[in-house]
Amino acid sequence: MDYDRKSTVSSFYGGRRSGDALNTDFPIPAGAAPPARPRADSSSSFYGSANRHSRADLYDAAGPGAGYNQSSYFDAGRTEPIKGGGGEETAWDVYADFNNAGPRYSTAFGMGDTGSYRQVPSPTPYSPQTAGYAKPSTASLNEQQPGGVEMVTVPALGPEWKAEELHGMSKKAKREEKLENISSKWKRWRRDEDGLCGKWFTRRFTAWFIFGLCAAIAIVLAFTIPRVPSFSTNQLQPLSPATAPFNTTVPTEFSRAPANFSFPGMMKLQADTGSNFLPLTFKNIHASVFDLTTGRQVASGDTGHLTIPAKKFPIVQLNLNFTYSAVNDSDITWNNWYNGCKNKATEINGTRPAVQFSLNLDMKIAGLIGTKHASTQVTNAECPIELPTNSV
Numbered sequence: 001m002d003y004d005r006k007s008t009v010s011s012f013y014g015g016r017r018s019g020d021a022l023n024t025d026f027p028i029p030a031g032a033a034p035p036a037r038p039r040a041d042s043s044s045s046f047y048g049s050a051n052r053h054s055r056a057d058l059y060d061a062a063g064p065g066a067g068y069n070q071s072s073y074f075d076a077g078r079t080e081p082i083k084g085g086g087g088e089e090t091a092w093d094v095y096a097d098f099n100n101a102g103p104r105y106s107t108a109f110g111m112g113d114t115g116s117y118r119q120v121p122s123p124t125p126y127s128p129q130t131a132g133y134a135k136p137s138t139a140s141l142n143e144q145q146p147g148g149v150e151m152v153t154v155p156a157l158g159p160e161w162k163a164e165e166l167h168g169m170s171k172k173a174k175r176e177e178k179l180e181n182i183s184s185k186w187k188r189w190r191r192d193e194d195g196l197c198g199k200w201f202t203r204r205f206t207a208w209f210i211f212g213l214c215a216a217i218a219i220v221l222a223f224t225i226p227r228v229p230s231f232s233t234n235q236l237q238p239l240s241p242a243t244a245p246f247n248t249t250v251p252t253e254f255s256r257a258p259a260n261f262s263f264p265g266m267m268k269l270q271a272d273t274g275s276n277f278l279p280l281t282f283k284n285i286h287a288s289v290f291d292l293t294t295g296r297q298v299a300s301g302d303t304g305h306l307t308i309p310a311k312k313f314p315i316v317q318l319n320l321n322f323t324y325s326a327v328n329d330s331d332i333t334w335n336n337w338y339n340g341c342k343n344k345a346t347e348i349n350g351t352r353p354a355v356q357f358s359l360n361l362d363m364k365i366a367g368l369i370g371t372k373h374a375s376t377q378v379t380n381a382e383c384p385i386e387l388p389t390n391s392v
């Protein structure tokens with residue numbers, strides 16, 4: 001055999017066989033015919049076509065064949081990993097070209113495998129200088145940037161806002177939407193489709209609730225609202241002398257020139273609080289006394305803060321300050337009260353004329369709005385004081 005036709009594979013010349021038990025060559029029994037030579041693999045470069053390349057042909061551009069193919073070997077297991085340049089095993093990372101975490105295997109677009117991840121340097125912030133807020137020049141910023149800068153992908157801008165979207169963001173649109181929601185809720189409530197607080201306070205429930213609430217309030221007010229009491233005077237002695245300390249604060253005086261008089265007095269009033277369920281509180285009771293003949297005011301008085309019990313007939317003492325002034329002693333009002341208050345010894349039968357007046361009460365009661373009024377007339381009252389016999 002020519003030197004260029006000889007195979008260098010040891011198994012071709014009966015050398016050591018494969019270690020696979022299924023491919024082990026058993027010895028031929030005695031007397032048996034040798035097995036027929038298997039048909040050559042047409043895909044083998046050793047048994048190739050007629051125009052196979054010879055190792056001796058130095059002018060063959062394709063070069064000599066390998067002398068064997070993949071079928072010449074037994075597949076013993078996994079394929080050995082690719083060895084790195086340093087002889088160490090390197091794991092294959094399919095994401096190495098995308099996450100900038102390892103060597104790059106792609107050489108597309110000029111990105112070689114010798115490159116590595118280059119982080120974009122952070123911009124250098126400028127700080128206020130001693131002379132003022134001086135912004136660094138463009139040249140100094142360019143000197144700080146490295147030669148190769150990685151381009152950062154910026155998301156594309158979204159579509160522009162439409163006119164209705166811009167209108168929906170305005171305060172006017174929000175106010176209109178709020179009013180529209182209120183109107184929609186009101187319509188649903190009137191149709192008894194929805195309640196004011198979820199399922200509660202529907203139209204029917206609200207009507208019954210208001211009716212019950214009004215009934216409860218009416219019952220409570222019937223027992224708590226105060227009633228204006230009625231007053232009556234003592235028919236035997238409507239007016240009585242004032243007691244201390246009020247009788248010391250108001251002087252007793254009658255004068256003809258100028259014509260005037262001044263003296264203290266007290267009136268006892270009996271109140272009727274039978275229509276009240278709670279004690280009655282007066283902020284003040286103001287009394288005004290008018291001469292029944294002339295209608296001129298001759299006295300006034302106040303009780304101040306006062307509380308009387310309910311369902312009873314309490315006595316209210318009202319201090320009065322009688323004061324009047326006239327032009328001369330011919331005044332009818334002055335003469336009426338002078339004759340009623342003079343000494344009994346000056347009269348023939350010892351009986352003084354009675355004083356006649358009308359009493360008006362203005363009451364401010366706690367729990368009631370405004371001022372309540374009451375009035376009465378007294379036609380047979382005795383003057384609370386008595387003048388000396390030598391008085392004018």
